Amino acid sequence: MRIAMIGWEYPPFKVGGLGTHCYYLTRSLANLGIEVDLYLPRMSGEGRRSDIKNLRIIEIGEPPLFPYETEKPLGGDVFESVDRYNTLCSERIDGDYDLIHCHDWLTARAGIRLKERLGIPLILTVHSTEYDRSANLCPNPWLLHLEKEAMEKADRIIAVSYYTRNMLVERYGIDGKKIRVVHNAVNPIGEGRKKEKIVLYLGRLAIQKGVEFFLRSAKKVLEKEDCRFVVAGSGEMLPSLIHLSISLGISDKVMFTGPLTEEEVKHIYRISSVYVLPSVSEPFGITALEAITAGTPVIVSKNSGVAEILRNCLTVDFWDVDEMANKIIALLRYDALRNTIKENAKKEARFFTWDRTARKTIEVYREVIER
Amino acid sequence: MNVCFYFEVHQPFRLNRFSVFNIGEEIEPFNAYFNHELNRTIFERAVRKCYLPTTELFLELSDDFGKDFKVSFSITGTFMEYCDLFAPQVLENFKELFRKGNADLIGETYFHSLCSLFEDLTEFREQVRMHINALMDRFGYRPKVFRNTEAIYDNRIAKEVEKLGFKGIITEGTEKVLAWRSPNYIYKAKDADIKVLMRNYRLSDDIAFRFSARDWVGFPLTADKFARWISGCEGEIVNIFMDFETFGEHQWPETGIFDFLRHLPGELLNLDNKLLTVSEVVERFEPVGEIDVPFAISWADSERDVSTWLGNDMQITCFNELKGLEKRIKEKGDEKLLRIWRLLQTSDHLYYLSTKGFADGDVHKYFNPYSTPYEGFINYMNIIQDLKQRI
Structure with missing residues (x-):
């Protein structure tokens, strides 16, 4: 089986689940014997090459294009970059492929064109929708339209959770029969030593992520418990979040790290006592699984995909800052709770491997090829 | 064959949501800790679905078969309190069955407590006496046979129960204790002069768990089929023990459980079986051997030990936090706080915190007011911390 996958963000230039997913999925697919041509936007710096059999990485575009980073339009508007990349992909991708696999709106237009031009099936993976990204506040109608068109044209849609699947059915009116749920996975990080009480948020600082609720809950926790809060990552909300921590009077207990390297990310997961994923709307939430494999118990938003697969975690409504604080304090105070969740969650997370995700993805491929 | 039916009748006082921010607040603890509204709703539903229809059915069976129809009940103190508050008729039905000679009563800890697992058994003795007093008050009867919470049993508990004046004690007929021996006989406790009734868990669970299981070879279970199984048993006495809520709550009316129950005594008697109460069993049969149980067993889960509550x-x-409060709470002499401490001992609170795997976990989930055991822990632990601050 030979597939053309159109990617967008990819290590070392990645900001979210889509990049992680493409990296590990393509490697596992290749290991399972699928020939994968992964198309990526050409970045400044050295080109990226595949180091394994069956996987080819083909960079498209000149001059260099820039990935999706809304907080700093790296030399241009993200919409323009996406548009140019999709046009180039639509024109240049050619070959004897069994199917096209694209991801989110970012590569949707190329996916639709190539399906038409090459006459082969289209798979669309939905990692997030405009409703998620906008936290349901003023979604961009142009993006909604593009997403809907891609969902309608795709032969099969892979949703990263039932949470997302239901959104596609309810908000986009997509027939549930063509949606397959394939959950994300985690590459285990490994435990470290925890010395002080640290409560961690790690992720993009965007409205979708609910970091504001994390800080409001930190304020409540600090009334009862001495600990430190770390907000790791970057994003357009960084200035307003710093301002919020000052106005809440907790800036001495909250640390903003800015963007972290991969090693720093692992380190911060390992030394934290609690990880919180407070998202307003989170299609999956790979970070929760990452934290677990670093031996850190997690509190996740009920509006998340990861909440539906994980039993050994605590869940909260993102807006319920009192309950979030109650659960953070409980994890900090009660060793028995922390240890029991930690041990059970580690066992549970072992189940979610990228090979599993790849095998389930191949099942979806077979459905459209063997028709 | 002789058959002894015994039913456990119990409802816990379930807890309110209690956040860490509630700890130390100036609030009335009884109303703050316990969710009276939820408890009333659940109890009244159980009254409609199980307690009233089943006791009424038993009264009909009493009319049909007279004293050939015999059952035994262990009714917890908390259950009797629920009846006083919300369903006096249920207790009246039990009294009527008792008065007509169809029902025997069994002793246990008043609060369906795990205090038999404390190192010091003072609290256990006090709660057993409380329960005896409650039965004396309401039924004018002193029970002769004892059943500890969830049939938890070891040599030490048996000895203590003997000292409290009981002639018999009930526990699980598990192979862990019996090995090759049959549960269908009476045994003697090691180092104590008390007879032990062993639950026949296969036949009991055929009704309690498997009755409506379509993938079970015994399905559908009819009264005459079950009566034939009993008649075919080896031994002297078959003990069929289960939760009373089996009828109408765990097995819904649609499964045909009430029809089964209605016809079972007749079918059993037709085949010359005899129904006995627990007291009659203890009077009539002599032990055929001794059981030695150094580590506690119970009737719960596949492990048949105490891991359901302390796993x-x-x-x-x-458990340790709560146990650790005993001395201080008794010295303080505040009756309200003592009662709260005892209500918190009810085994259900720890049962909700069990993290056992899927096979057993499914059963647990059915009765659990919390979405996860972790939520249950936070709530229960916060309440224990609040109580601790009050003494």
């Missing part, structure tokens, strides 16, 4: 660190932490 993980969270459960052990809560």
Whole structure:
């Protein structure tokens, strides 16, 4: 089986689940014997090459294009970059492929064109929708339209959770029969030593992520418990979040790290006592699984995909800052709770491997090829 | 064959949501800790679905078969309190069955407590006496046979129960204790002069768990089929023990459980079986051997030990915290706080914190007011911390 996958963000230039997913999925697919041509936007710096059999990485575009980073339009508007990349992909991708696999709106237009031009099936993976990204506040109608068109044209849609699947059915009116749920996975990080009480948020600082609720809950926790809060990552909300921590009077207990390297990310997961994923709307939430494999118990938003697969975690409504604080304090105070969740969650997370995700993805491929 | 039916009748006082921010607040603890509204709703539903229809059915069977129809009940103190508050008719039905000679009563801890697992058994003795007094008050009867919470049993408990004046004690007929021996006989406790009734768990669970299981070879279970199984048993006495809520709550009316129950005594008697109460069993049969149980067993889960309540660190932490309050709470002499402490001992609170795997976990989930055992722990532990601050 030979597939053309159109990617967008990819290590070392990645900001979210889509990049992680493409990296590990393509490697596992290749290991399972699928020939994968992964198309990526050409970045400044050295080109990226595949180091394994069956996987080819083909960079498209000149001059260099820039990935999706809304907080700093790296030399241009993200919409323009996406548009140019999709046009180039639509024109240049050619070959004897069994199917096209694209991801989110970012590569949707190329996916639709190539399906038409090459006459082969289209798979669309939905990692997030405009409703998620906008936290349901003023979604961009142009993006909604593009997403809907891609969902309608795709032969099969892979949703990263039932949470997302239901959104596609309810908000986009997509027939549930063509949606397959394939959950994300985690590459285990490994435990470290925890010395002080640290409560961690790690992720993009965007409205979708609910970091504001994390800080409001930190304020409540600090009334009862001495600990430190770390907000790791970057994003357009960084200035307003710093301002919020000052106005809440907790800036001495909250640390903003800015963007972290991969090693720093692992380190911060390992030394934290609690990880919180407070998202307003989170299609999956790979970070929760990452934290677990670093031996850190997690509190996740009920509006998340990861909440539906994980039993050994605590869940909260993102807006319920009192309950979030109650659960953070409980994890900090009660060793028995922390240890029991930690041990059970580690066992549970072992189940979610990228090979599993790849095998389930191949099942979806077979459905459209063997028709 | 002789058959002894015994039903456990119990409802716990379930807890309110209690956040860490509630700890130390100036609030009335009884109303703050316990969710009276939820408890009333659940109890009244159980009254409609199980307690009233089943006791009424038993009264009909009493009319049909007279004193050939015999059952035994263990009714907890908390259950009797629920009846006083919300369903006096249920208790009246039990009294009527008792008065007509169809029902025997069994002793246990008043609060369906795990205090038999405390190192010091003072609290256990006090709660057993409380329960005897409650039965004396309401039924004018002193029970002769004892059943500890969830049939938890070991040599030490048996000895203590003997000292409290009981002639018999009930526990699980598990192979862990019996090995090759049959549960269908009476045994003697090691180092104590008390007879032990062993539950026949296969036949009991055929009704309690498997009755409506379509993938079970015995399905559908009819009264005459079950009566034939009983008649075919080896031994002297078959003990069929289960939760009373089996009828109408765990097995819904649609499964045909009430029809089964209605016809069972007739079918059993037709085949020359005899129904006995627990007291009659203790009077009529002599032990055929001794059982030695150094480590506690119970009737719960596939492990048949106490891991259902003390199987993980969270459960052990809560249990130890609660146990650790005994001395201070009794010295303080505040009756209200003592009663709260005892209500918190009810085994259900720890049962909700069990993290056992899927096979057993499914059964647990059915009765659990919390979405996860972790939520249950936070709530229960916060309440224990609040109580601790009050003494």
